[in-house]
Amino acid sequence: MKFIDETRVIATAGSGGNGAISWRREAHVPMGGPDGGDGGNGGAVVFQADTGLNTLIDFSFNPLIKAENGQPGGPSGQTGRSGKDAVVSVPIGTQVFYKDKLVADIASPDARWIAAKGGRGGKGNAFFKSATNRAPRFAQSGQEGESFEFTLVLKSVADVGLVGFPNAGKSTYVARVSAASPKVADYPFTTIKPSLGVVVVDDSRRFVVADIPGLIPGAHEGKGLGIQFLKHIERTKTLMQLIDVSSNESVMTAEANGELEDDLLRQAALEQFEKIDYELRAFSEEVSKRPRLVAFSKCDLPLNQRALQLCREQLETQGHGVIGLSSATGLGIAESLESLYNLVNSEPSPPQHSS
Numbered sequence: 001m002k003f004i005d006e007t008r009v010i011a012t013a014g015s016g017g018n019g020a021i022s023w024r025r026e027a028h029v030p031m032g033g034p035d036g037g038d039g040g041n042g043g044a045v046v047f048q049a050d051t052g053l054n055t056l057i058d059f060s061f062n063p064l065i066k067a068e069n070g071q072p073g074g075p076s077g078q079t080g081r082s083g084k085d086a087v088v089s090v091p092i093g094t095q096v097f098y099k100d101k102l103v104a105d106i107a108s109p110d111a112r113w114i115a116a117k118g119g120r121g122g123k124g125n126a127f128f129k130s131a132t133n134r135a136p137r138f139a140q141s142g143q144e145g146e147s148f149e150f151t152l153v154l155k156s157v158a159d160v161g162l163v164g165f166p167n168a169g170k171s172t173y174v175a176r177v178s179a180a181s182p183k184v185a186d187y188p189f190t191t192i193k194p195s196l197g198v199v200v201v202d203d204s205r206r207f208v209v210a211d212i213p214g215l216i217p218g219a220h221e222g223k224g225l226g227i228q229f230l231k232h233i234e235r236t237k238t239l240m241q242l243i244d245v246s247s248n249e250s251v252m253t254a255e256a257n258g259e260l261e262d263d264l265l266r267q268a269a270l271e272q273f274e275k276i277d278y279e280l281r282a283f284s285e286e287v288s289k290r291p292r293l294v295a296f297s298k299c300d301l302p303l304n305q306r307a308l309q310l311c312r313e314q315l316e317t318q319g320h321g322v323i324g325l326s327s328a329t330g331l332g333i334a335e336s337l338e339s340l341y342n343l344v345n346s347e348p349s350p351p352q353h354s355s
């Protein structure tokens with residue numbers, strides 16, 4: 001899945017402070033010499049990778065980035081304070097273009113790039129004192145900070161796509177495992193467009209997960225919100241399918257009457273699996289054949305835990321990894337990350353069609 005985000009920013013570094021012209025004035029020194037201090041340097045604009053970000057949206061509201069100017073020099077040889085750098089967080093994968101040329105690629109979690117250099121502070125008149133000019137009446141002006149208009153482009157490719165019925169707990173999972181904070185609510189179609197989260201398993205292992213709007217039967221024909229996002233799923237390396245039977249109507253009714261048989265529960269869960277599987281197959285045979293992790297979500301609820309036990313074997317014989325997890329309690333979360341990381345890294349990348 002590729003999301004393209006593009007935005008323009010103007011990065012302006014701080015100017016250097018002017019050097020000072022000043023003379024020593026002390027009661028007992030009749031001819032005070034020059035003592036004007038240097039101006040401080042201007043702050044730089046620095047782009048820094050941030051694993052918690054996955055869009056450039058903030059820049060569309062705030063395209064002007066300005067670092068602080070250096071302070072002018074003072075009397076008695078005082079150097080002006082340097083301006084603070086403007087350190088701006090950008091998502092990993094951000095590419096920086098200047099006049100259509102790629103000038104930086106913020107690709108790793110610790111990447112830092114100086115986008116605009118601050119101006120040097122000017123020298124004060126004390127600096128220019130020499131044998132031939134003992135009383136220079138001039139000082140240097142601070143240099144202007146650099147200023148550029150850049151285009152930032154973010155192309156994120158998601159490694160894992162989350163699929164499942166609306167309300168299955170996809171966004172809650174993304175919120176649990178990444179720094180992203182998608183909207184979560186107890187009604188269907190809370191998520192209306194995909195969003196990404198960067199999952200940091202540990203220092204050296206990361207992957208990107210995509211939260212996708214819920215799929216419903218008929219999605220491949222355009223029902224619900226699904227179809228346009230099924231297209232994106234084609235680009236992910238692997239899928240995690242979330243199953244949640246706790247809001248299935250016949251299950252709930254039987255449960256309320258105290259007559260929930262194993263068969264009914266198993267059937268309801270497998271049916272949910274099949275319905276999504278059918279949509280995937282109808283959309284693309286190739287996508288449906290990719291190894292998939294089937295996760296029974298909300299396993300803090302006994303109902304889902306029981307459904308997991310009842311269906312595990314059958315789903316495993318179909319070649320899928322099967323786990324139970326709860327984004328509410330953390331149960332099975334670490335295991336899911338290990339499995340997904342392994343799936344992502346064992347799979348050849350899908351073909352890179354342009355989107």
Ligand SMILES: Nc1nc2c(ncn2[C@@H]2O[C@H](COP(=O)(O)OP(=O)(O)OP(=O)(O)O)[C@@H](O)[C@H]2O)c(=O)[nH]1
Pocket residue numbers: 164165166167168169170171172173183184185186187188189190191192212213214215297298299300301325326327328329
């Ligand atoms: N008990 C329990 N509830 C959960 C868990 N995960 C999610 N929920 C609840 O399930 C409801 C739906 O969660 P979402 O994460 O919004 O579901 P979704 O799959 O993203 O839904 P859509 O965006 O509508 O497709 C919310 O009320 C969540 O609080 C869990 O692990 N345990």
Ligand SMILES: [Mg+2]
Pocket residue numbers: 170171172183184190191211213
């Ligand atoms: Mg959602």
